[in-house]
Amino acid sequence: MMNGDKGYNLKVLTQSLCFSILSLIKKYSLEKRTNSNKFSLIPFSLCESDNYNFTPNVVRYYVTLIPVAIQKIENSKEYREFCVVYLNDKLFNNIFPIQERIPICDITFPIGYLISLIWRYINQCMTIDWDIDKFNKIYDESHEILSNGFIKIKLIIPLVGISGRFSVPEIKIDSKWYIRTLKDNELFLLDKVKHYFRLPVTMSYSGKSPPILKYILTCDDYKLNLRDLAAGWNIIKQENLPIKEIKYMVSVLQASATISEEDFGENYSINSPVIIYKSDQWAANPFNNPFSLFYSWPLNNCPYNKGWITPTINWSKWVKQNFDFINNSPKEERERYKRALKWFSKSLDTFEVDERMVSLFIALETLCLGGNSSRGKGQKLGLICSKALNKDINEQRKWRNFIEKLYNQIRNNLMHDGIDIDKLSTILKNEFDFQDVDSCANMIEIIFRGTWNYFVVNNGAIQ
Known part of the structure; x- marks a missing residue:
């Protein structure tokens, strides 16, 4: 943390400047001075408004005097020396490379660094009295994080x-x-x-x-x-x-x-x-x-x-x-299961029933077929899901026929033809005896949940 040309230590220079700033704040507070430049307090307001931290009331007045004290410090030779050391500090330049900084940064960054330290000291120590041990603790903890x-x-x-x-x-x-x-x-x-x-x-x-x-x-x-x-x-x-x-x-x-x-x-x-x-x-x-x-x-x-x-x-x-x-699971299958769950999650997040059904169909296809684009997907899906949903052969046949018909008539109408809800409701009522679209969506969700559970219990094997 040393600058080879000047031989100055950044920590020592920072200590000295922060001591001077606190001394000025103390002097101004005894004089009951106020900050007439509201613009200088914008960072103060922004920092408090965009998170759940706050400055304790007992020291809020002192914080408003930081810009007044800083204005005095900026004209000192000590501050100019500090800027040279800070802007050439290796640790600082690792985090904020010079090629990524616009010119104004070299003017604003040094003072911002001092303000964050002095403000932290006041907030944490709840005083404007100087305590070098407390300051060093704050500085050293900060330096460790910056180094990491x-x-x-x-x-x-x-x-x-x-x-x-x-x-x-x-x-x-x-x-x-x-x-x-x-x-x-x-x-x-x-x-x-x-x-x-x-x-x-x-x-x-x-x-x-x-x-x-x-x-x-x-x-x-x-x-x-x-x-x-x-x-x-x-x-x-x-x-x-x-x-x-x-x-x-x-x-x-x-x-x-x-x-x-x-x-x-x-x-x-x-x-x-x-x-x-x-x-x-x-x-x-x-x-x-x-x-x-x-x-x-x-x-x-x-x-x-x-x-x-x-x-x-x-x-x-x-x-x-x-x-x-x-x-x-093997990597390829693991990623497939994650994609299937992603689409299942999308079906739960949406309030539009047609989007919910599309997401559920994609989730089922991904889970059972792995995105296979070959023909006969409805038949294959019905075969896999029916085995997952019931052990009885006769019940499996009913599930298989139902899922295949549902896939071919509803899924294709939704994904390829963009059928509207009214027409979809008519098909579901006449062909499947569903009273409404939500009932059908709930059934597809039941099919996915049951098939997923079967995969988990049987380690993905369809018997």
């Missing part, structure tokens, strides 16, 4: 559709992810993201599975590269959120919501409308921002008109069996 190049965050995904009436043991998905009940000290998080939720009226559900929000999908130690953070370093760029990974795990839970034949009539829909992420870690940055990560991001639409599953201990074992089945 990543920050550790906690991901919390509330699960809608799993009733919190009872508690089940923690379900470990892999070395990082697991499902558990919300802890008492996490309940406040639901209040932070309640605008994402439109939970159903409890009175409209039976006492067997009331919609009590209790379960989360979580990862306590997710490593995120600093370069994957948006400007301000308190928001993760959307493309760097593990959305695909989360949606996959939720899709497995959705398929795992049906345990036995008795459940086939229940179209459960486990889902989550939001990702919450937070961190206790923080690194000094050139964006004036002293806050740790604490944010939320929309994830899915949640259909709240479906039943909520009441988990039992056996369900925990069944969820693990579903994940083990996928993970232990």
